[in-house]
Amino acid sequence: MARSNNRHVVAVTDANALARAAADRILARIAANGDPVTICLTGGSSPQRLYQLLATEAYRRQIPWQRVHWFIGDERFVPADDPLNNMAMARRTFLDRCAPAANIHPIATDTADPEQAARRYESKLQSFYGADQLDSARPLFDVVLMGVGPDGHTASLFPDYPAIEEAERWVVGVPKAHVEPFVPRVSLTLPALNSCREMLFEISGADKRAILTRVLAGENLPASRAQSLGETIWLVDKAALPENFRG
Ligand code: 6PG
Numbered sequence: 001m002a003r004s005n006n007r008h009v010v011a012v013t014d015a016n017a018l019a020r021a022a023a024d025r026i027l028a029r030i031a032a033n034g035d036p037v038t039i040c041l042t043g044g045s046s047p048q049r050l051y052q053l054l055a056t057e058a059y060r061r062q063i064p065w066q067r068v069h070w071f072i073g074d075e076r077f078v079p080a081d082d083p084l085n086n087m088a089m090a091r092r093t094f095l096d097r098c099a100p101a102a103n104i105h106p107i108a109t110d111t112a113d114p115e116q117a118a119r120r121y122e123s124k125l126q127s128f129y130g131a132d133q134l135d136s137a138r139p140l141f142d143v144v145l146m147g148v149g150p151d152g153h154t155a156s157l158f159p160d161y162p163a164i165e166e167a168e169r170w171v172v173g174v175p176k177a178h179v180e181p182f183v184p185r186v187s188l189t190l191p192a193l194n195s196c197r198e199m200l201f202e203i204s205g206a207d208k209r210a211i212l213t214r215v216l217a218g219e220n221l222p223a224s225r226a227q228s229l230g231e232t233i234w235l236v237d238k239a240a241l242p243e244n245f246r247g
Pocket of ligand 1: 042043044047148149153154
């Protein structure tokens with residue numbers, strides 16, 4: 001699969017419509033792709049409505065849970081049951097009620113430090129993928145969900161941090177966060193995140209408009225550099241949509 005620079009902005013009315021659009025795209029990818037389907041989740045507040053929606057009967061019954069595997073793009077280096085833990089939020093919101101335990105793949109944080117957690121998750125991803133080199137013809141993930149922070153970070157790849165330039169590793173430890181919560185992080189790198197059929201950003205609310213304007217103007221920010229080998233979709237609600245994208 002060759003990189004297509006295929007970035008589309010899809011405008012929706014509000015946060016509820018955004019969650020529905022994201023859920024429908026996920027269902028379409030699951031239907032189109034094989035066995036197993038691999039989905040890389042994200043943390044933060046942006047995906048929470050989507051996760052709640054996936055657990056509702058209408059969506060839940062359309063997902064073949066046995067063949068879908070759930071990963072996470074970045075994690076805060078806090079215990080698995082800490083309210084700040086990204087996978088804990090996803091588990092609480094939908095995974096624990098819907099997905100077989102063996103299909104949930106958290107970043108373990110019971111390690112000595114974020115670097116060790118990163119090495120372990122990298123091995124896990126490589127063994128699931130069946131190789132330690134990414135092949136652009138065979139993406140690691142079917143879908144990667146993403147959010148954007150006020151500084152243009154995505155996952156835990158912060159502007160001007162060395163992790164953003166990582167070209168070999170799939171997962172790295174990030175000793176200090178650039179924005180709240182100020183806990184160390186573990187993050188997939190751009191080569192791993194970009195290795196997907198579809199990358200789906202969810203952007204909602206007026207407080208995202210300034211950073212989204214910068215990203216869509218092509219400023220060199222981590223979120224601008226996150227681009228799928230296949231399609232990159234920016235789902236944006238009205239409140240977050242920059243002036244020049246308004247009809
Ligand atoms: C995290 C995230 C991070 C998040 C953005 C947007 O661990 O915080 O994975 O990259 O997606 O910061 O966060 P919000 O959705 O809360 O605005």
